[in-house]
Amino acid sequence: MWRLFLLAVRRPGRPVRFGRPSRGLTGHAGRSGVAAARPPGPRPSSGRLLTVIALVAFVSTADNAVLVAALTSIQSELGLGMAGAQWLGIAYMLAFAGLLPATGPLLDRWGPAGLRAGLALFASTSLAAATASDAVVLVAARAGQGAGAAIVVPGTLRLLRTGLPARHRPLGAAVWTAALAAALALGPWLGGVLTQHGHWSWIFLAHLPPLAAAAILLGRPAHDGAEPVRTAIPVGPALLAVAASTALTAAIVGWGQDWAWLPVAVGAAALTTLVRHELRSATPLFPREVVRNSAVLGSVGVLLPWGIGVSGAVYFTPMVHQDAFAQGPVAASLPLVVIAIAVVVATPAVVRITRWFGVRATVAAGCLVGGGGFLALAGTAHAPDLLSRVPGLVLLGLGAACTAPLTAHPLDTVAGRDSGTVAALLTAARETAAALxxxxxxxxxxxNAVADLAHGYATALVVAAALQAVAATAALTLLRPPEQAPP
Known part of the structure; x- marks a missing residue:
């Protein structure tokens, strides 16, 4: 829920551009090169683009936040079990994570037309989710939303660099960050309000007005100020990544079932094929100099256990509060609001803390603080009141804020031409960890919830705390002081 916020606050003055830039220019067909220059055309004003940036940032960040408040209502109406509730989140996360590396080159080639296509995809799949009458259609629509997010998020970040004049880019980054913070704090509550006083379908219908407004404000500019490039779009490798992560996640969800071996086999085959492609291809999904970077690998090694614990526990919190304590969607979403506020308040101080104590100590301490928050929440898992949970929720938010250097640290060690690729890899790692x-x-x-849902929730929180300890150990072991980044 707060992954994009932690990414955006990294460098307000240097917005991250997703996607791999073109390397080498040539006029030969089938190779990378600059296309013929497009004639100048009308470009949206800075005010309109800033509004687009705010709208997309809010909608894309609030999407999962509003969903978790509606899970119980969706389960009740569509007859979903635990696995169905899981796939409503997993489908979105895996589609977003797996397709993200391919959307950067797509946007580099298509420019504003790619972003408009992403907005249309996000809107149409949101409408499909709102009108879904069975679980299969709803899960498919959620996957479509994830695919749309994989286009509109990097596409909107791209506007910071290609659509705004240099003097307005810091303001654009600040608007993006402010919109993320607002979605982070208000998303769970809005989801609860829409579900409790309307219908769960409203959480998806609510996407349509801001997405339509963003498309109208974006207009149809002839170009966005960037040189159009012809870059290879790694659709095949990206689909292999989605297939491997989806199959292996399905094996976890269905653990103990007779058919669980099948997704393991499919996932292993897809992963083997992807690795073989990456080792042999002249244009791998991620450049070799990136995946061999110790700072990048170290951050991914920390992000995985951290994200598995945090995202897994947060996802089920409103559902447990509704089912175990008979709370309404609004009251059940308040614990996430407390976490979000703690993240927003603490994040500005993390920059100074990192400067004083370094990346390893800051991230490791954050993981341990978050683990302490999970243990505190586990101790109050049977208490229905919010007040007893506030200390644990605040600790969890503070710990999450301290993981922000996991984005800044690797980006400081790579060449500028690879910064978009590294940002995409880190975002994909966060989303994959969330799905797992x-x-x-x-x-x-x-x-562990056969007789007592609260007991099962407490057990899950203890597992989440253990994963934070693993993440802290990984931070102390894998993270190193950044070396001088190449130009």
Missing amino acids: GVALLGLVLAR
Whole structure:
């Protein structure tokens, strides 16, 4: 829920551009090169683009936040079990994570037309989710929303660099960050309000007005100020990544079932094919100099256990509060609001803390603080009141804020031409970890909640705390002081 916020606050003055830039220019067909220059055309004003940036940032960040408040209502109406509730989040996360590396080159080639296509995809799949009458259609629509997000998020970040004049780019980054913070704090509450006083379908219908407004404000500019390039779009490798992560996640969700071996086999085959492609291809999904970078690998190594624990526990919190304590969607979403406020308040101080104590100590301490928050929440898992949970929720938010250097640290060690690729890789790692967390902690919750849902929730929180300890150990072991980044 707060992953994009932690990414955006990294460098307000230097917005991140997703996607791999073109390397080398040539006029030969089938190779990378600059296309014929497009004639100048009308470009949206800075005010309109800033509004687009705010709208997309809010909608894309609030999407999962509003969903978790509506899970119980969706389960009740569509007859979903625990696995169905898990896939509503997993489908979005895996589509977003897996397709993200391919959308950068797509946007580099298509420019504003690619962003408009992403807005249309996000809007149409949101409408499909709102009108879904069975679980299969709803899960498919959620995957479509994830694919749309994989286009509109980097496409909107791209506007910061290609659409705004240099003097307005810091303001654009600040608007993006402010919109993320607002979605982070208000998303769970809005989801609860829409579900409790309307219908769960409203959480998806609510996407349509801001997405339509963004498309209208974007207009149809002839170009966005960037040189159009012809870059290879790695659709095949990206689909292999989605297939591998989806199959292996399905194996976790269905652990213990007779058919669980099948997704393991499919996932292993897809992963083997992807690795073989990456080792042999002249244009791998991620450049070799990036995946061999110790800072990048170290951050991913920390992000995975951290994200599995945090995202998995957060995803089921409103559902447990509604089912175990008979709370309404609004009251059940308040714990996430407390976490979000703690993240927003603490994040500005993390820059100074990192400067004083370094990346390793800051991230490791954040993981341990978050683990302490999970243990505190586990101790109050049977208490229905919010007040007893506030200390644990605040600790969890403070710990999450301290993981912000996991984005800044690797980006400081790579060449500028690779910064978009690294940002895409880190975002994909966060989303994949979130999907695995929903699968793993959902399995723990279901296996330990046969007689008492609150007991199963407490067990899942303890597992989340253990994962934070693993992440802290990884931070102390894998993270190193950044070396001088190449130009």
